[in-house]
Amino acid sequence: MVTIQLPDGSKQSHDSGATALAVAEGISPRLASAAIAADVDGKLTDITTPLSDGEHTVRIITSRDPEALEVLRHTAAHVMAQAVLRLYGNDTQYSIGPALMDDFQYGFYYDFDLPEGKSISADDLPKIEEEMAKIIDAKIPLQRVEMSPDDAKAEMKKIGQSYKIEMIDDMLKETPDAKLSFYRQGDFIDMCRGPHLPDTGKLGNAFKLMSVAGAYWRGDENNKMLTRIYGVAFFDKKDLAAHVERIEEAKKRDHRVLGRQLGLFLLDEKVGPGLPLWLPNGSIIRMELEGWLRGELLKRGYQPVHTPHIGKLDLWRTSGHYPYYEHGLFPTMNLAEGEGEDGYLLKPMNCPFHIQIYKSSQKSYRDLPVRLSEFGQVYRFEQSGELSGLTRVRGFTQDDAHIFCTPEQLEAEIESCVDLTKLCLATLGLDDYRVRIGLRDPDSAKYTGKSENWDLAENNIRRVVKKLDMNYTEEPGEAAFYGPKIDFVVKDCIGREWQLGTIQVDYNLPERFDLEYTAADNASHRPVMIHRAPLGSPERFIGILIEHFAGAFPLWLAPVQAAVLPVSDKFLNYAQGVVRALRNAGLRVDLDDSPDKIGAKIRRATVQKIPYMAVVGGREVESNTVAVRHRTAGDAGAMSVESFVEGLLAEKISRGSEPLHVAS
RNA sequence: GCCGACGUAGCUCAGUGGUAGAGCACAGCUUUCGUAAAGCUGGGGUCGUGGGUCCGAAUCCCACCGUCGGCUCCA
Numbered sequence: 116m117v118t119i120q121l122p123d124g125s126k127q128s129h130d131s132g133a134t135a136l137a138v139a140e141g142i143s144p145r146l147a148s149a150a151i152a153a154d155v156d157g158k159l160t161d162i163t164t165p166l167s168d169g170e171h172t173v174r175i176i177t178s179r180d181p182e183a184l185e186v187l188r189h190t191a192a193h194v195m196a197q198a199v200l201r202l203y204g205n206d207t208q209y210s211i212g213p214a215l216m217d218d219f220q221y222g223f224y225y226d227f228d229l230p231e232g233k234s235i236s237a238d239d240l241p242k243i244e245e246e247m248a249k250i251i252d253a254k255i256p257l258q259r260v261e262m263s264p265d266d267a268k269a270e271m272k273k274i275g276q277s278y279k280i281e282m283i284d285d286m287l288k289e290t291p292d293a294k295l296s297f298y299r300q301g302d303f304i305d306m307c308r309g310p311h312l313p314d315t316g317k318l319g320n321a322f323k324l325m326s327v328a329g330a331y332w333r334g335d336e337n338n339k340m341l342t343r344i345y346g347v348a349f350f351d352k353k354d355l356a357a358h359v360e361r362i363e364e365a366k367k368r369d370h371r372v373l374g375r376q377l378g379l380f381l382l383d384e385k386v387g388p389g390l391p392l393w394l395p396n397g398s399i400i401r402m403e404l405e406g407w408l409r410g411e412l413l414k415r416g417y418q419p420v421h422t423p424h425i426g427k428l429d430l431w432r433t434s435g436h437y438p439y440y441e442h443g444l445f446p447t448m449n450l451a452e453g454e455g456e457d458g459y460l461l462k463p464m465n466c467p468f469h470i471q472i473y474k475s476s477q478k479s480y481r482d483l484p485v486r487l488s489e490f491g492q493v494y495r496f497e498q499s500g501e502l503s504g505l506t507r508v509r510g511f512t513q514d515d516a517h518i519f520c521t522p523e524q525l526e527a528e529i530e531s532c533v534d535l536t537k538l539c540l541a542t543l544g545l546d547d548y549r550v551r552i553g554l555r556d557p558d559s560a561k562y563t564g565k566s567e568n569w570d571l572a573e574n575n576i577r578r579v580v581k582k583l584d585m586n587y588t589e590e591p592g593e594a595a596f597y598g599p600k601i602d603f604v605v606k607d608c609i610g611r612e613w614q615l616g617t618i619q620v621d622y623n624l625p626e627r628f629d630l631e632y633t634a635a636d637n638a639s640h641r642p643v644m645i646h647r648a649p650l651g652s653p654e655r656f657i658g659i660l661i662e663h664f665a666g667a668f669p670l671w672l673a674p675v676q677a678a679v680l681p682v683s684d685k686f687l688n689y690a691q692g693v694v695r696a697l698r699n700a701g702l703r704v705d706l707d708d709s710p711d712k713i714g715a716k717i718r719r720a721t722v723q724k725i726p727y728m729a730v731v732g733g734r735e736v737e738s739n740t741v742a743v744r745h746r747t748a749g750d751a752g753a754m755s756v757e758s759f760v761e762g763l764l765a766e767k768i769s770r771g772s773e774p775l776h777v778a779s
Numbered sequence: 780g781c782c783g784a785c786g787u788a789g790c791u792c793a794g795u796g797g798u799a800g801a802g803c804a805c806a807g808c809u810u811u812c813g814u815a816a817a818g819c820u821g822g823g824g825u826c827g828u829g830g831g832u833c834c835g836a837a838u839c840c841c842a843c844c845g846u847c848g849g850c851u852c853c854a
Contacts, residue, residue, distance in 0.1 A: 220848095236783060237848090328849030329782025336851045340782050343849070371847095375790075384827080384845050440854055442780095464854065498780050498852060499845095507853080561854090596854055614853085683811040710811080718815035732813055742814080750814060 219610025254316030553593030682732030
């Protein structure tokens with residue numbers, strides 16, 4: 116006897132062995148045909164799983180429930196795997212194929228190890244989609260089968276699926292008495308927790324295979340590279356179309372596309388991969404952003420320093436970067452014999468130089484904290500496959516600073532760094548970010564220094580983020596090699612995560628470099644260091660910013676803030692006067708003196724995302740005004756040149772992106 | 780670095796073995812124009828680089844360089 120309670124509170128009794136599907140059928144045939152899965156006592160279950168005797172709460176999951184999409188996508192992965200096996204042969208190995216619910220582009224994937232000599236390219240995807248459609252049309256039921264580990268291994272051995280056997284062995288290490296569940300759909304069987312759609316027909320036709328990629332087995336580069344196929348699936352064809360549309364729209368915001376269109380930066384094959392050239396328009400954005408930040412640093416007691424691009428290799432041995440991170444460095448410069456025995460290194464980071472500046476004079480506790488700041492350019496030999504626009508480059512700037520303080524001052528300093536980082540994000544309206552606490556991985560040997568130091572630093576960070584009541588995740592293995600850190604992570608236009616601001620607590624380099632200060636007790640003590648970069652790097656930050664604003668920068672950052680557009684060149688003289696007035700007020704202005712018609716001039720300025728246009732013709736000359744137009748808000752009417760200047764200056768100072776409000 | 784794809788004019792792209800094309804952009808001329816593209820004319824390409832096959836290669840093959848999507852990495 117099975118007693119169930121439905122979400123509306125009503126109760127039903129069923130015979131032993133009844134399924135959630137039977138419950139749905141009892142309510143209405145429509146619900147039964149719409150049923151995707153069931154929530155039984157809070158656990159997602161197949162609708163065909165018999166309910167055990169006793170009392171249960173049951174909720175029928177249909178496509179309207181948020182849990183349903185994950186079930187659909189998971190089944191889509193199985194159907195794709197079945198299709199791939201049909202097309203590429205049963206000696207194709209399949210490893211893992213999860214549903215992706217948080218990815219911007221993809222909804223599921225499956226990783227395959229294809230038979231010797233076979234490969235899948237993007238051109239093959241339609242063929243696989245067709246095969247999937249056949250499987251869907253056949254409405255093959257998915258049957259859940261539970262097996263003992265031994266039976267499961269025997270079954271997988273029989274069909275030659277060695278990755279599955281490895282996965283079973285792994286699972287047994289954690290839970291030796293586990294019952295393993297499998298799903299069989301026709302001639303295809305896969306180990307899977309479930310639940311799944313009751314049959315492949317329920318998958319429908321709102322799915323699409325998106326791309327093929329390589330992926331290492333278990334994410335380990337020492338393992339074999341498998342072939343991963345990414346796809347997406349929805350219940351409704353309209354949702355799929357909207358998804359594809361959303362991706363296409365997002366790609367128009369891609370900073371690499373806008374960077375070219377708006378003349379912001381250039382990546383030139385002749386210069387070298389990952390070595391961006393900043394064009395005049397992009398340089399203005401950097402100049403404004405860095406200028407603003409420099410002002411904020413001075414307010415906070417930072418002192419500016421400048422250091423060279425190269426230094427003796429030995430510095431990096433002391434810091435510990437070399438030779439551990441040799442693969443990430445540009446090759447050492449070796450000089451003629453006898454000179455600089457050890458060679459020079461293009462700097463991968465600024466800290467050793469700042470440390471030498473700290474050491475250059477005796478420090479008293481009264482001097483601390485010492486905050487040395489520099490927009491320092493560093494060079495890292497990133498793997499070629501990693502390079503991406505401005506977000507991952509080989510030569511970039513850090514809005515770097517190193518704070519040297521007493522252990523007592525440390526947490527207040529960390530807190531102030533968090534404040535500054537948040538101010539940077541808030542000023543630019545970047546409010547969609549997450550905070551990651553990067554801790555050492557206790558199983559890895561890549562970290563330097565004593566365990567006690569790490570404990571101290573990790574606890575300093577925890578206390579600060581708790582005090583500030585921040586949302587964060589702790590991630591072991593994400594620390595810098597010298598200390599744990601607080602990272603601010605944002606997403607780009609297609610959902611890839613990038614670390615921007617970072618605050619790193621370091622007890623180790625002060626030891627390695629033997630840093631000291633004299634305390635009130637007249638004895639030498641060891642300072643603590645903070646490495647911090649609120650933007651992370653202007654390159655990456657601006658790359659993200661381009662996408663955030665879709666190239667339409669707020670007035671204070673806009674490379675050109677206003678375009679003066681004479682209706683014809685009869686009014687060029689007057690237009691030049693307007694340009695002078697704006698430039699005298701410190702605004703960046705372009706004059707469009709082309710022979711084009713006014714519509715073309717407006718179009719050009721709008722496409723270039725120039726915030727304001729000042730149209731001048733006979734009427735404006737008469738009344739000493741300009742006809743103002745905003746790039747998105749459109750025609751804003753006429754106003755005097757003086758009020759136009761005032762309006763722009765006010766908007767510039769506000770650092771906002773609100774269009775100028777025109778007094779009527 | 781690894782898997783897969785791509786590379787033709789400044790940009791976006793067409794061209795699958797037989798004399799290299801379009802739109803935009805650029806230059807000249809005409810038009811002097813009122814809120815998202817006036818008209819005509821013209822210049823511009825060692826088809827990423829190097830090698831090979833072929834009577835003949837943008838097109839087929841190999842290597843390299845670069846870019847894109849992933850994976851790995853990210854001090």
